[in-house]
Amino acid sequence: MTKEWSQRGYESSVLASRYIDFRPKPPARLADRIVEFLKEKYTGDLSVCVDAGCGSGQCSLLLSSHFQKVLATDISASQIEVAKSQNHPPNIEFVASPAEQCPVEDGSVQLVNACVAAHWFDLPAFFKESDRILCPNGIVAIAAYVPLLEFVHPTASEELGEAMKLFYRVRLRDYWAKGVSIVDNEYKSITIPYEDFVREVFYVDECRKLSDLMNFFSSWCIYNNYCEVNGEAAGKGILQEFANNCLKALGSTQEPHEVDINFKFKYVLLMAHKP
Template sequence: MTNSTNWFESGGEQYAQYRPQYPESLGKVLASLTKERHKALDIGCGTGQLTTILANHFDKVTGIDPSESQIHNAKPHPNISYDVANAEELPTSLSDINLITVAQAAHWLDLPKFYQEIKKVSAPNALLALISYGILQSDAHIKARFDQFYHQEIGSYWPSERKMVEEGYQNIHFPFPEIPVQDAEIKLEWNFEAFMGYISTWSAVRKAQDAGKTALLLRFHQDILELWGDPKQLRIMTWPIKMRVGKIHESLRKDSEIDYIKGDRFF
């Protein structure tokens, strides 16, 4: 991989292989918030990073994602069923869900429609958890070069919704009484290939590639390789996990009072 000019080409297979895994402790925290653990629903499940963890704590878990590629590469588990579907139009087979999670995907949703949709499939005491992990905190050896790449070189290629992730979804519309939840952390030891594989899954990298910025991407690849040293050497990477958890059937406003600009998303 170190000599490849196509390291930034990404799909469902690369996403499954290189996206950081949530800690098992996150599943325990989420499960502890609800008395009933019969059914969980993971929205925008990708390849099942969080879905598989939930399956260790709930009797049945459904993971949905609009991408066929992601679902095709999702991790199998006897307690999990996957489906290609949109968050704003959930499968009619879903019902009595105790916990609904949206991990690293809430910024892509039409939130008013989504909030209405989850009320149809959730159990009376169900909870909604919006989960995000922020900017990678990299090893000190590569931090300065990584920060330059993230904020300056491809900063303009991040979609505007990316800011919501960086803010831990603290400023998006969330009309549910919230339950305090302690923040968590992802901590991994990665070699050079794993690090660059993760970078390759970024939407900003794909957009920069489409814009003809291949030289910029390859220069970053080479600079990091030189700073890294032995590509097999493991370096510590961390991501802060932020969560907003609320009671679905106790909206702070009546449904009719949810105001948003017609034709636009409310964040």
């Protein structure tokens, strides 16, 4: 297949609702580490944070406990509409705006954050805009979890991993947009253009029902690209194939909503201070 898939597949109203329902919430330690790094050089008030590519606002919520104001932006009006429909603190403002054009004044922001979003950006333009709006010693922080999960089981970890690889790397491989390859490569191709650039990795343990994992995968733009070409029934078919392979690996005859799956999310965090 030679089709070049859109970098903006996440904008649909269907995916926006699936984001809020099925995407994992970022861990509190992510926001804590970002603020800790910021304070290594910045000593003033934490007045404004921009959460670029905020999606349904999950990371915006975490950051709102650290900053007086969070300006949460996303190019998708559907994502912003869903974010606004949720209960959120009054210090979060959701605005439909591209990450490369932020409606704030020069030098007025302490943090420009992007969580599971930067692989969709025009990165040179995003870094230029971040440099414009950041105050001295403010930071850019870019984070994502790696799509390929690491399963934890006394005897079936390898087989569960193979089921995941078949679904993600084989069944869906022809439906990857360019940004998916960037996050699949763990953001190794991204460098924030400041001297003290750091790249950190940490893991978050999760336990979900197998059916929850299937719902999570249904929120991926690459899964929806697959359904666009092959139909919803075919999409449900490859999700069920994944579930059946997991059940076989576990030796289980239960239904997906009855089966617990233990795994790790691998998070990658990139940060750097503006001089």
